[in-house]
Amino acid sequence: MELEKKTTFASNDELIAAINKLREEKDAIILAHYYQVPEIQDLADYVGDSLGLAQKAEQANAKIIVFAGVHFMAETAKILNPDTKVLLPDLEAGCSLADSCPPDEFKKFKEKHPDHIVISYINCTAAIKTMSDIICTSGNAVQIVDSLPEDEKIIFAPDRNLGGYINRISNRNMVLWNGTCEVHDILTTEAIINLKIQHPDAKLIAHPECKGQVLELAEFVGSTTAMLNYTKTDSHKKYIVATESGILHQMQKDSPNKEFIIVPTDDSCSCNDCPYMKLNTLEKLYLCLKNETPEINLDAKIIEDAKAPIIKMLDISKKLNLIK
Numbered sequence: 115m116e117l118e119k120k121t122t123f124a125s126n127d128e129l130i131a132a133i134n135k136l137r138e139e140k141d142a143i144i145l146a147h148y149y150q151v152p153e154i155q156d157l158a159d160y161v162g163d164s165l166g167l168a169q170k171a172e173q174a175n176a177k178i179i180v181f182a183g184v185h186f187m188a189e190t191a192k193i194l195n196p197d198t199k200v201l202l203p204d205l206e207a208g209c210s211l212a213d214s215c216p217p218d219e220f221k222k223f224k225e226k227h228p229d230h231i232v233i234s235y236i237n238c239t240a241a242i243k244t245m246s247d248i249i250c251t252s253g254n255a256v257q258i259v260d261s262l263p264e265d266e267k268i269i270f271a272p273d274r275n276l277g278g279y280i281n282r283i284s285n286r287n288m289v290l291w292n293g294t295c296e297v298h299d300i301l302t303t304e305a306i307i308n309l310k311i312q313h314p315d316a317k318l319i320a321h322p323e324c325k326g327q328v329l330e331l332a333e334f335v336g337s338t339t340a341m342l343n344y345t346k347t348d349s350h351k352k353y354i355v356a357t358e359s360g361i362l363h364q365m366q367k368d369s370p371n372k373e374f375i376i377v378p379t380d381d382s383c384s385c386n387d388c389p390y391m392k393l394n395t396l397e398k399l400y401l402c403l404k405n406e407t408p409e410i411n412l413d414a415k416i417i418e419d420a421k422a423p424i425i426k427m428l429d430i431s432k433k434l435n436l437i438k
């Protein structure tokens with residue numbers, strides 16, 4: 115089959131209509147993360163955080179899943195639903211957190227702590243998942259750690275900020291892998307204090323991938339879905355938002371009468387975009403559906419070994435009523 119390399123649609127509406135036609139013809143579903151560009155979020159069958167997306171991928175009953183997110187998310191979808199073809203519009207859509215934890219180095223790190231179990235944040239490669247006992251997301255990390263005995267020895271990887279946050283609020287002493295998200299880790303208390311001075315009536319809400327000093331200033335800390343639910347139900351009218359700017363689209367849609375201010379990365383930028391999430395475009399989404407590539411393929415053994423800790427996470431989350 116000759117691959118289509120470029121689109122020639124006269125407008126975005128035509129492009130969207132073509133995606134919708136292909137989605138129906140090919141029995142495909144589109145799963146999107148909240149950090150995707152608004153037009154992809156609006157077109158998706160489901161938009162969510164990593165936990166919701168993992169669950170949707172597991173339950174998906176389609177021939178194709180197009181994952182509008184980053185590589186580790188599409189990999190997780192393939193692990194949970196190996197008989198379904200999983201496509202990622204741009205294979206370069208990686209993640210600095212996942213990249214910060216190379217499997218060979220992590221193996222040595224693990225060997226230094228032989229009596230520890232491993233909890234890994236879902237933002238890691240399939241190879242790291244195979245070396246983990248339980249996976250977590252920002253939507254269930256605290257509860258998963260809290261569900262373990264107080265004296266359980268734990269390695270937490272790869273996000274030192276999320277791990278440090280859990281250590282503080284759950285009074286644990288987990289050994290942390292030294293990884294970070296390049297988008298959240300650069301948000302500063304200075305930028306936030308400046309915004310707080312300009313908007314004294316605004317509450318600060320933050321993603322737990324932010325630095326500890328930022329999280330200490332926050333009135334609410336949670337996953338993208340948790341932040342979204344918080345701003346929907348809270349009576350406040352104005353929020354300073356410490357995470358990736360894509361989330362503002364849903365916040366504004368859900369609460370049109372509220373004001374949301376994103377924490378800038380520096381004085382020259384009023385945005386805060388993840389360079390990997392933002393690689394996906396409508397055009398690439400169309401082309402990947404049309405050509406059925408790039409596809410995520412994983413070795414059967416990796417799927418088997420990486421699936422067990424993800425299933426453990428989903429089971430604990432169900433037991434704790436975090437998901438249905």
Ligand code: 13P
Pocket residue numbers: 148162163164165237251252253295321323336337338339
């Ligand atoms: P959640 O949407 O699960 O909070 O994750 C945020 C993130 O950084 C995904 O890469």
Ligand code: SF4
Pocket residue numbers: 149184208209210211212237295296297298323358388389390391
């Ligand atoms: Fe990775 Fe951070 Fe981008 Fe999420 S926002 S995909 S954690 S680099």
